[in-house]
Amino acid sequence: MLAKGTFSSPSSTLLPLSIPRGSSRSDSLTCWLQRKQQRKIICACVAPPLNIGSDGIPETANKHINKSEKSETLHPISEPEDDSDVLIECKDVYKSFGEKHILRGVSFKIRHGEAVGIIGPSGTGKSTILKIMAGLLAPDKGEVYIRGRKRDGLISDNEITGLRIGLVFQSAALFDSLTVRENVGFLLYENSTMPEEQISELVTETLAAVGLKGVEERLPSELSGGMKKRVALARSIVFDATKATIEPEVVLYDEPTAGLDPIASTVVEDLIRSVHMTGEDTVGKPGKIASYVVVTHQHSTIRRAVDRLLFLHNGKVVWQGMTHEFTTSTNPIVQQFASGSLDGPIKY
Numbered sequence: 001m002l003a004k005g006t007f008s009s010p011s012s013t014l015l016p017l018s019i020p021r022g023s024s025r026s027d028s029l030t031c032w033l034q035r036k037q038q039r040k041i042i043c044a045c046v047a048p049p050l051n052i053g054s055d056g057i058p059e060t061a062n063k064h065i066n067k068s069e070k071s072e073t074l075h076p077i078s079e080p081e082d083d084s085d086v087l088i089e090c091k092d093v094y095k096s097f098g099e100k101h102i103l104r105g106v107s108f109k110i111r112h113g114e115a116v117g118i119i120g121p122s123g124t125g126k127s128t129i130l131k132i133m134a135g136l137l138a139p140d141k142g143e144v145y146i147r148g149r150k151r152d153g154l155i156s157d158n159e160i161t162g163l164r165i166g167l168v169f170q171s172a173a174l175f176d177s178l179t180v181r182e183n184v185g186f187l188l189y190e191n192s193t194m195p196e197e198q199i200s201e202l203v204t205e206t207l208a209a210v211g212l213k214g215v216e217e218r219l220p221s222e223l224s225g226g227m228k229k230r231v232a233l234a235r236s237i238v239f240d241a242t243k244a245t246i247e248p249e250v251v252l253y254d255e256p257t258a259g260l261d262p263i264a265s266t267v268v269e270d271l272i273r274s275v276h277m278t279g280e281d282t283v284g285k286p287g288k289i290a291s292y293v294v295v296t297h298q299h300s301t302i303r304r305a306v307d308r309l310l311f312l313h314n315g316k317v318v319w320q321g322m323t324h325e326f327t328t329s330t331n332p333i334v335q336q337f338a339s340g341s342l343d344g345p346i347k348y
């Protein structure tokens with residue numbers, strides 16, 4: 001049994017941040033509980049008060065693109081007028097770290113049922129915008145709306161219910177000294193009124209949904225990288241069955257296939273699809289995740305796991321389109337990124 005914390009239950013999905021390797025179970029829990037008191041995770045997203053010019057091209061992008069290159073709009077998707085299905089919106093979000101101005105007016109919306117990828121060069125702020133959506137970082141300027149309600153500051157600063165937000169870190173961020181069962185059921189053991197046996201059953205069921213059986217009593221160190229990612233996914237989608245209302249959930253994945261071989265990547269990509277509402281999990285049940293956002297560099301993940309793409313560059317969304325438009329785009333930024341060429345507007 002896990003030690004019980006004294007804090008109140010969170011309004012949304014909470015995920016452990018990184019815990020030092022080799023720390024003891026009590027250290028891990030203490031560290032986690034301290035952090036948890038500081039940060040309750042909720043999510044918010046970007047909608048564009050598009051700093052996109054009349055030609056559909058963001059102002060910064062205009063600086064890098066000559067007239068002949070502007071033939072393709074950078075904003076080819078016409079936004080529906082009805083925003084009732086918007087779960088997360090980021091509006092003109094700015095974020096700097098010291099002198100580094102990372103996000104400079106990022107806007108987008110994540111709608112119910114969407115599978116969205118965020119791509120762009122390294123260091124362009126993809127993980128930063130995920131953390132802002134999750135409420136782990138506050139924007140310097142701009143707004144984040146959760147189902148139409150503005151979130152101020154971090155998730156710990158206000159209670160916004162109506163949407164669960166899960167964040168799956170690149171590193172999986174499992175507690176090294178807890179078993180797989182304890183990792184997956186952590187929040188339920190801590191916060192739920194469910195009896196332990198029921199939590200245990202739910203954990204087993206959720207692990208089965210991500211294709212893992214018989215690993216409940218293993219420690220993270222006994223798992224492969226791909227299995228750890230699946231455990232982290234299970235942790236983000238485990239539901240408290242005693243809650244009267246189950247809120248829709250958005251899962252944010254930060255480079256879920258980084259470091260995996262091509263086949264293990266495919267397994268994770270299919271898994272991400274399968275737990276989405278349009279999919280079917282590995283035991284044949286419909287997925288429960290309303291929408292998800294994936295930050296990735298991997299072409300296979302772009303092709304296989306997402307439907308719509310947002311391209312971040314120089315602090316803004318410089319292109320967005322459906323996945324199939326990515327490889328045929330005539331936008332020079334997209335072309336350079338898709339081909340990996342050293343020549344083009346993206347400079348390292």
Ligand SMILES: Nc1ncnc2c1ncn2[C@@H]1O[C@H](COP(=O)(O)OP(=O)(O)OP(=O)(O)O)[C@@H](O)[C@H]1O
Binds near residue numbers: 100102123125128129
């Ligand atoms: N907490 C922080 N303090 C200082 N600088 C930070 C912090 N978090 C991120 N940065 C910096 O902000 C920039 C964007 O980081 P971020 O991780 O969001 O980029 P990214 O697009 O996800 O990169 P990659 O594709 O390489 O993972 C980087 O230069 C990074 O060093």
